[in-house]
Amino acid sequence: MAEIRVRNTNERITGEANVRAFLDKQEVLYEHWDASKLPAELQDKFVLNDEEKATILATFDAEIRDLAARRGYQIWDVISLSDATPNIDELLKKFEQIHTHTEDEIRGIVSGRGIFIIKGDEDTGYFDVELEAGDVISVPENKNHFFTLMDNREIIAVRLFIEKDGWIAHNVEDPAFAK
Numbered sequence: 420m421a422e423i424r425v426r427n428t429n430e431r432i433t434g435e436a437n438v439r440a441f442l443d444k445q446e447v448l449y450e451h452w453d454a455s456k457l458p459a460e461l462q463d464k465f466v467l468n469d470e471e472k473a474t475i476l477a478t479f480d481a482e483i484r485d486l487a488a489r490r491g492y493q494i495w496d497v498i499s500l501s502d503a504t505p506n507i508d509e510l511l512k513k514f515e516q517i518h519t520h521t522e523d524e525i526r527g528i529v530s531g532r533g534i535f536i537i538k539g540d541e542d543t544g545y546f547d548v549e550l551e552a553g554d555v556i557s558v559p560e561n562k563n564h565f566f567t568l569m570d571n572r573e574i575i576a577v578r579l580f581i582e583k584d585g586w587i588a589h590n591v592e593d594p595a596f597a598k
């Protein structure tokens with residue numbers, strides 16, 4: 420289950436109902452998949468071949484198609500990141516830059532953990548959403564955010580796109596963001 424940390428106040432929000440209410444208010448879609456559906460041999464595997472990625476997409480096919488039907492996604496894929504990913508430190512540096520996209524950024528976390536940092540409304544400011552397996556989140560289009568790994572530095576996620584060009588990152592310099 421996802422947890423929230425509001426950066427300005429260090430307030431933590433936990434528990435499904437509280438997290439959902441907070442994210443609803445910030446217009447961030449939050450849903451849940453049953454991550455235990457993932458075949459056992461893939462549950463702790465962060466380096467994947469094409470066949471294993473196809474197995475993951477097949478495992479969550481109904482959930483993916485349901486989201487696609489509701490929200491217009493046309494294509495989807497699987498990404499895996501871990502210390503085994505070539506140039507992981509450089510990649511993370513690139514990730515940790517506030518940006519926006521012209522379409523929403525949706526991720527279904529299949530295993531591992533990750534964190535979205537998102538700019539909320541005026542009263543809230545930036546907040547972290549710490550994600551674990553089963554969490555599905557969509558950062559709305561044109562909302563400042565970035566994504567990074569957590570201490571375990573391992574994640575597998577399904578990404579969905581309306582069109583791949585919609586997901587180009589437009590970097591934003593925001594003095595309101597303090598690391």
Ligand SMILES: [Fe+2]
Nearest residue numbers: 520524564565
């Ligand atoms: Fe993004």
